[in-house]
Amino acid sequence: MTHQSADNDRWQRRSFSGRMRRFNRHVTNYRKSLTRLVGTVLVASLMWGCTEEGQTRTTNETILTIGSAEEPQTLDPQYGLFGQIQQATFPAVFEPLFFRELDGKTIYPLLAEGYQFIDPLTVQINLKQGLVFSDGTEFNADDVVFTLNRLADPPGASIPIKYVTDAIANVVAIDPFKVTVHLNEPTPNFIGYLMEVPMLSAQIGDAAPADFNKLDAAIGTGPYKFAEWRRGDMIEYVRNPYFRDEPAPWEKVVLKFIPNHAARVAALLAGDIDLTNYIPTTDVKRLERAEDVTVTTVPANRALYFHIDIERGNSPFVTAKNGQPIENPLKDVRVRRALSLAIDRDLIVEKILDGYASPAAQWIAPGYIGHEPTINDVTPDRSRARQLLIEAGFSDGFAMTLHGTAGLYGPDRRILQAMAAMWEKIGLKVEVDAIPAGVYWGRWANREFSVSLSSYGLQYYRTAPIVSVTLDTDGYDNIGGYSNSQVDLLLAQANAAHVSDQQEQLASIARITADDVALLPIYHFKYVFGYRSDRVSYQPTHNVRDLEILNAAPIAQSQVTQVR
């Protein structure tokens, strides 16, 4: 009996727990082999992947790596808003008919051979022969006609050079290398305007910006062409095999997008990039101390200034200190002068901008066309400002909100706060509203603000047109509504003259508008570039903020030692 039950037990064990044990062993074995299999697959794919990767620099290739703070939205040079599009496309890939020397204003023919004004309304442009696009097709007059027509009405949005498209009535190709441009009005600076128009290939037909982004339509005559655009990461350029002159100095150029300023500076210090701009003023000293890094500073014709609501009887953000609406005090020139006298520009430049700017008494910077040397006093005078306020009838002061961008122009928020504090010292109550650029400009253009920040880079041929749109009574950027018939007359005269003859009118305009405080300029920018002197030698074009690939030359290879 016991024997049988023992046998039964054993039988039961074998039939259940024995099976469980065997099952567990199978599971363990199965798990082991599965783990081994998965592990092998992973290791194999890792090794296989390692053999296929993209490599960073080697000593053999000359590669220029540029760190850019902004990424263009498209590679279509006729669609775009700011310098990001120009530095990415132009003139490294697309070239204009005429271009400027390093001084920023001397014109030389690039794709054109020459020009002549047959009469004030007609220009004939002769093109160079034998030029070829990066797809092998010939460059001729058809491309010029196509480009200028497309500029007037591009698929998508257009670049803000309305003064160029407004000037052109129509363009005709007389023979394969001669183009006649008929103008709407006498435009003596037209050739200078053409400096900003890169030539496209007529072969692209009705290509839209998306076609440029895919690189299908991005065909230019320049020394480089696009190899790849990895969104959010970088643009890669290679040499254009059809370029007319000797090959470009760099085999490859990489434009890396690093929006965080501190990270970009760190990348320059680490040698991950060779060249960059938009260096925060607090980091410049660090870069100057570093060996192998050179910092170049260029005083620019760009001011940070404020529009003041001069026109409206009731300004939206100006009230009495108790909140009651009042008659707009900004209409009184004495109040505006008081606002200007209360600002200590030297202090702002020294403390907030670390000296990388110059205090501005007028809109146009010294040394540039339209600058009036007698207007140079930036000494603050708070007691005089108080006095002016009292004379204007505002001994109790008033309340105001100051509007500006947040982070678009370096330490703009701190500048706004400093200005508010300075105005409080003369008895005003000031609030600051710093708004991100995407939202700010729309509202600014709608004239929603009373005192609002703005800035515009003035190029040599672009000075008079920009001053017009800002200060002319009908100018579309005349946010404050400033209106002075004398200024309007002077502007008309300036725009009808060649740039070299505009000084007198522009200087008079500067005197009148400074007296009227039409705008409130604070400082003139200094563009700061940093580059690794062990790899590259960079010369910025005067008064240009963009990074220009063609201005960077490699240092002789024998001096290159560091490779990552």
Added chain:
Amino acid sequence: MVSILLLRIGQSAISLLGISFVVFASVFLIGEPASLYDPLVREDPARLAALRSELGLDQPLYIQYINFLRDVVTGKFGTSWVYQEPAMQVILERLPATLELVALAIAIAFCIGYPLGLLSGWKKPSALSASIERISVLGYSAPTFWVGLVLIYIFAVGANALPSIGRGGTAQVFGIQLSLFTADGISHLILPALTLSLYEIGYFTRMISTMTEETKHKTFISFAHAKGLPVSRVISNHLLKAISAPLVTIVAIETGALIAGSVITETVFAWPGVGKLLVDSVAALDRPVIVAFVLLTAIAFLVLNLAADLVQMLMDPTLRPKGVPA
């Protein structure tokens, strides 16, 4: 099981609808994208009107929303105003970069946080456990952008050992370009993944520490001790199983949070992922991309949660609805 799945999917769809409406309404109320799109429209009302109608901005809000929903259901998320390409394509181009960053960050956080948390929880109360907890606080209080920059300065600028910015060379893996499997790619991944994982290390450590501490006093653990099992077996065979179920949920939620919250790290390291895309799109008021991104993140969260719940149900029989076999 299937009915549960269907119920959960139905609930998720309702959540998705609510989210889409909130996002759509809030983006609509901000800014005037037309003037950013083309600055010339400011002085030309006819051009502005034409542009607004082309972008569909002149329709009443509810019609724009209905059009949007219809497009979403048929798979079109609209065309990005900035890139002139389908919004979903713009996002999917950059998704692999973010996903590999998040994957590595979660892996690092898990590998560091799990053992630390176990140690801290098991040894409570003790000096070791207290110091681990204090250090973990640093993990989730240090601001990401600062940590990232410090790491760059130490490893890239100072030691010159790792690259400071950008993504490394990629290799094609199952049709997707990933930089996880290339040596150059990994060297670029380390610093951003470390930065991103810091918060999670602190979080995981504390969570696991708390759960371990709660579980170690339970009866079945005492029983395991009483049986004479060594501590390592008590932990590996009994404790881990008990805390794994809620851990799955936590990991799933944190993965979703990292996908959505990698923005700052990506900006600091110039990492070409969807986080940076979102920042750029918000700055440019590129509404189609913003809405598509938020919906994508919402879907990711819901899917991750659903997966976490299912895995939990598989792991823990007590969580299964009654009558459902294993």
